[in-house]
Amino acid sequence: MTTERIAEFFRTRRPDGPCLVVDREVVRDNYTAFRRALPNSDIFYAVKANPAPQILELLAGLGSNFDCASVAEIEMALEAGATPDRISFGNTIKKERDIARAHALGVNLFAVDCHEEVEKISRAAPGARVFCRVLTDGEGAEWPLSRKFGCVPAMAVDVLVYAHQLGLASYGVSFHVGSQMTKVEAWDAALSDAKRVFAQLAKQGIHLQMVNMGGGFPTKYLRDVPTAEAYGQAIFAALSRHFGNQLPRTIIEPGRGMVGNAGVIKSEVVLISKKSDDDKHRWVFLDIGKFGGLAETMDEAIRYPIRTERDDDEMEPCVLAGPTCDSADVMYEKNMYPLPISLTIGDEVLIEGTGAYTTTYASVAFNGFEPLKSYVI
Amino acid sequence: MTTERIAEFFRTRRPDGPCLVVDREVVRDNYTAFRRALPNSDIFYAVKANPAPQILELLAGLGSNFDCASVAEIEMALEAGATPDRISFGNTIKKERDIARAHALGVNLFAVDCHEEVEKISRAAPGARVFCRVLTDGEGAEWPLSRKFGCVPAMAVDVLVYAHQLGLASYGVSFHVGSQMTKVEAWDAALSDAKRVFAQLAKQGIHLQMVNMGGGFPTKYLRDVPTAEAYGQAIFAALSRHFGNQLPRTIIEPGRGMVGNAGVIKSEVVLISKKSDDDKHRWVFLDIGKFGGLAETMDEAIRYPIRTERDDDEMEPCVLAGPTCDSADVMYEKNMYPLPISLTIGDEVLIEGTGAYTTTYASVAFNGFEPLKSYVI
Structure with a gap:
């Protein structure tokens, strides 16, 4: 996943310290793959995955929509x-004054998962479209999905009726099957729930339009994952199964899937x-760790591919840790990481698949270390 | 732990968004308490706990030394x-070029825990003093201490002999009993190990001087902790027990103990x-969470006292979570947090004991949220 363009950047620019390089061509390819796989769905890029201005500009130019987590x-x-x-x-989870700011900026589509949030939106963004997030179990996802977002489907019905009563446009439902979901069937159960919410509201004369x-x-980290095409087929089949020929507008919100494989972090071996x-x-201690951008190694959840110039040599499992004085800054220990026996202090290592959820996660200055530098090429 | 000065700040300044306020008077009192409790030990403030310039200036003025994790x-x-x-x-864990920069700045005291680091220092800071960190088990500590730092005592002997052979000044040993250690006896076993390393090296004509x-x-978070005086007595007793009347120079490196109880974070209830x-x-969702500065709630390790204006009302256990779209951004769920039943969206909450390990841990811009603001008064 280190493209020729990224390799060339590292060869010629040689920035000091850890840095992320994102190849825009890969982002463009991912966008095209999502377009083809789900031609009838609107793409809302999850900005939180990587908000680099050049990535947002590229996607805006390609026609993408944007899923935003904050006014910023x-x-x-x-x-x-x-x-x-x-x-x-x-x-x-929005402050009422942030809803008002978003509304003043012209935004008209808001997520809710409870009555209280509906009340805020009815006051701060009267008449806006709302969709209610429904809880799913996240089984099969590599990054843990808690019960933090969403409500049970029965409550979603009440929430959307309440929104209607308060003068909002009850527009649809949302769900999230869990990040880094490798089971293509995961969307089926959630779409079944969504359809039931649609049906319940229709009985009350409220016609939802969007899922x-x-x-x-x-x-792709270390293990192979299904192609966008495979997801597209499974999702379209599930949609047809549950909604028949009355297909709603559908939205997808790829973040990791859009930029994850487009980025590579260069790091240096500080100590062995x-x-x-x-x-x-x-x-093996690198100059980047859990607090420098690799937060998703928490509980050893995400396992990045790591490349060195010595990968043809014999490998042995190592503990991999970051450079801070924090004992929790260990990335892979329970499940050690195979690295070349010949690996040496000062060697460069490339951590692939790091285009998503790295730069913004980096701590401001923990231990005095600078946040992760980032280049979009 | 919300001092009158901090309360006054919040009353009069009313900054928008979450922020930390640190009371310098409490830091001064903590410094004095350490001085009194361990009058023969030199205090090296662990800068990583909170590197705010005003805190460093105060401590420098009081005569403190500084334990630094990086050139910055x-x-x-x-x-x-x-x-x-x-x-x-x-x-x-230091890059050789960082050792050289530190040496050029006049620093002459370096931590090591392996032969490789000794080699770097002998090249980049010839003749410098080194101390070798010895592994301890961290039992009884609230923040997990992994095996990341230190080596077994037998290897520490070899490392210090090697340093001596390479022309460095083998100066002493270090250990760390684990952060937020509430067992005053914890220092005893480590001091026993330290003494054995001293004795082994003395046999080879190398006389260590420092522990x-x-x-x-x-x-103090929610539970009471022993006083600095109790620690001082236990540590002095252990020192005397192991080193007799040949007491070495001793150093302590308080970080959390110096600034933890001096800071209070003001947050706002965004949603219930x-x-x-x-x-x-x-x-209950706050406008600060795991990625906004409260990283030490990871695995629900550190449990901060939380105050509201409704604390006289009936309480009930709640799940407490942060404001980001990350499902891992939940602070207390397995062990829920008692909060007033009357708590309402928009209420202010004060999170006490947050002077250490908060500001620098905050993410750069996760979900577009600003890093934690900080005021030292």
Whole structure:
């Protein structure tokens, strides 16, 4: 996943310290693959995955819409050239004054998952479109999905009726099957729930129009993942199964699937050592870790491909850790990482599949280390 | 722990969004308490706990030394008025060019825990003093201590002999009993190990002079913790027990213990909701979470005291979560947090004991949210 353009950048620019390089051509290819796989769905890029202005500008130019988590992200999407009608304020947890700011900027599509949020929107963005997020179980996802977002389908019906009563446009439902979801069937159960909410509301004369199928589309880390095409087919089949020939407008919100495989982090081996003479395993310390951008190694959840110039040599499992004085800054220990026996202090390592959820996760200055630098080429 | 000065700040300044306020008077009191409790130990403030310039200046003025994790932290300590002889480069994982920069800035005291690091220092800071970190088990600490730092005592002997052979000044040993350590006896076993390393090296004609007893001194969160005086007595007793009347120079590195209880974060309740009509527990969402500065709630490790203006009302356990679209951004769920039943959206909450390990941990811009603002008064 280190493209020739990225390799060329590292060869010629040689920036000091860890940095992420994102290849726009890969982002463009991913966008095209999603377009082809789900030609009838509108793409709302999840800005939180990587809000680099050049990525937002590229996607705005290609016709993408934007799923934003905050007013700052809405402003970035507008700055990149998106019109407000192409923006969704997709966070279910919003301050009322932020809803008002988004509304003043022209945004008219808001996520909710409870009565309280509906009340805020009815006051701060009267008449706006709302969609209600429904809880799913996230089974099969690599990044844990808690019960944090969404409500049970029965409550979603009540929430959308309430929105209607308060003068909002009850527009649809959303769900999220869990990030880095590798089971293409996962969308089926959620679409079944969505259809039931549609039917319940129709009985009350409220006709929903949209299903926001969220993100979850995986990027390839170490294991193979299904193609966008396979997802597209499975999702379209599930849609037809549940909605018949009355297909709603559908939205997808790829983040990781759009930019994950487009980025590579260059890092340096700072130290390789053992804890005792008879220690079976070496500790390899990089100049980036959990607090420098690789937060998704938390609980060893995401396992990035790591490339070195010595990958033809014999490998052995190592503990992999970051450079800070924090004992929690260890990336892979329970499930150690195979690295070349010949790996040496000062070697460069490339951490692939790091285009999503790295730059913005980096800490401001933990241990005095700078945040992750980023280049979009 | 919300001092009158902090309360006054919030009353009069009313900053928008979450922010940390640190009371310098509490830091001063903590410094004095450490001085009194361990009058024969040199205090090296762990800059990573909170590197705010005003805190570093205050401590520099009081005579503190500084434990630094990076060149940036060394520069901050110098900027605050510390001379290089009052600075320790305490990270065992250092790039050779960073060692050279520290050495060029006049720093002459370096941590090591392996032969490889000794080699780097012998090249980049010839003749410098080194101390070797010894592994301890961290039992009884609230923040997990992994095997990331240190080596077994037998290997520490070899490492210090090697340093001596390479022309470095083998100066001492260090250990860290684990952060937020509430067992005063924890220092005893580590000091016993330290003494054995001293004795082994003495047999080879190398006379160590210093024991760096690290940090670990707790701050009061919800549970009571022993006083600095109790720690001082236990540590002095252990020192005497193991070193007799040949007491080495001792160093302590308080971070959390110096600034933790001096800071209070003001946050706002963004949303209170349930996931279903028969949900037993409410979810309370704040405008700060795991990625906005409260990273130490990871695995629900650190449990901060939370104050509201309704604390006289009846309480009930709630799930407490942050404002981002990340499902991992939940602070207390397995062990729910009691909050007033009357708590309302828009209410202000004060999160106490947040002076350490908050500002620098905050993510750069995750979900577009600004890093935690900080005021030192």
